[in-house]
Amino acid sequence: MKKSKAFNNAGKLTALLFLITLFLTPFAIVNAGERGVLMEFGKVQDRVLGEGIHVIVPVINTVKRLSVRVQKQNISAEASTKNLQNISADVTLNWHIIPEKANTVFQKIGDEKNIVERIINPALEEVLKAIVAKYTAEEIIIKREEMKAGVDETLTNRLANYHIAVDDISLIHIHFSQKFNEAVESKQVAAQEARRAEFIALKASKEAEAKVNLAKGEAEAHRIIRENLTPEILEKQALEKWDGKLPVVVGQGEQKLLNLTDFLKLY
Known part of the structure; x- marks a missing residue:
């Protein structure tokens, strides 16, 4: 009997303390970077609580806090290009809840967990597949910024319907299949070989052209010399080479000195 009475008193005291606690805390605090969703008996109200302290009615009102700060979501998605090459992309999305629509x-x-799992991940995968399908694998490499802009715009418009804002999206890595990578490498090697062959052919052509021009120059020089050589010039050149001694002509008879005029003719 005494134990039962003591148990009832303890239960009453606990309930009393609980009620006192509820009625002594008629406030809700919303921290920086958050918005409070005000509910009345579980029903969401039109009023959104901003940062700070707010008066509420205990038991009747409850507050659910949601972060409206920029949040980062990493996702890896697979897609097919316009020419049916399979790729995988590592994407980072920065997003936030529009505060007044919390x-x-x-x-x-x-x-936030439901937002990521139910809305952001499926939307990002679907948008990425739709945009990638507009480009060939080669175009994705050279038009990466254009593709990123397409994903950004499409995803922004889609998430706006759920009152979620896109702050930035980054295509961190784009991975191509091993077969495509090997094909690209072979193409690059072939292009390098073609450029090398072209350079060698151009070099040979220039060298041949230089030899032809040199030969033409030498022939022209010889022609000019031939046209301008006169007996007077030849005589002058012979005199310039003469050491001043007249050669002696030996024949059948006595020795005699060669006539200067005849000597010059020898040169």
């Missing part, structure tokens, strides 16, 4: 987001979707 109550609607919570009511229709749920908290």
